[in-house]
Amino acid sequence: MSETSPESSPRQLATDARDRVRFEEEALQLSDQVYQVARRLAGSREEAEDLVQETYARAFRAWRSFEPGTNLRAWLFRILTNLNIDRGRRIQRSPDMQPLEENDYFLYNKLEESTADQNVDERRVVERLSQNDAVLALADLPHDFRDVVLLVDLADFTYSDAAQILDIPIGTVMSRLHRGRRILKRSLAESAAEDGGG
């Protein structure tokens, strides 16, 4: 404003440009991780690519609202998840509220039941699951649960980062994560039974 002398203006512009370049480069370095989650949020690769491009376009436009020194990764993922919600993905069935009776050892117990050798290595047990089934099971998760599972289990965010990104209480993150993981396991157990039963 009035304090900005004519001489300081170009310098200010130069500083601004430098900060902006740095911001954009740092944000771009995170694009693989952003894509990874976007791909599982979106129904197709094309949709995921649009979502990531929109995320970066918005991030670059809004770069001034990012507070340097805070978590850029969380800031970007907040844009991503908000955009994904804006894309109307809320038009879906309400989250699965059926009781989940399975406990946390459920999937292993199921897989072991159908294994002849009870002393089999855990790694071999995992190998009986199909990656394709896992992708389908993730896609099938109720979206509120999926958001949390993707942020914590794929993008390695802490509960509290995930809470901030999704703007929900941390207790909600924990319960959705808990439930989402169980639903995922239940559907993988079902697919494994079908695949193995054929």
Place this chain on the structure above:
Amino acid sequence: MSGFAFDPCEKCEQMMQPYLDRVLTEEERIEAELHLKGCSYCRKRYRFEAEFRQFVRLAAAEPMTPELKAKLRALRTPL
């Protein structure tokens, strides 16, 4: 059901997710590890869970195309 009011494996099972998420208190972590040391049943299931998480991560991984990378770079503000 064993008939015991307190089943240490059941307790261990409840601690598995928070254990792997590293959100147990120090006391709880020690309790879980102590049980795991002596219980191959739970140990197996914890190891499976760690493998399973890795498996989901790998299954979900899909690298982005170089074309998309280039498009994102093109979104940068021109100097």
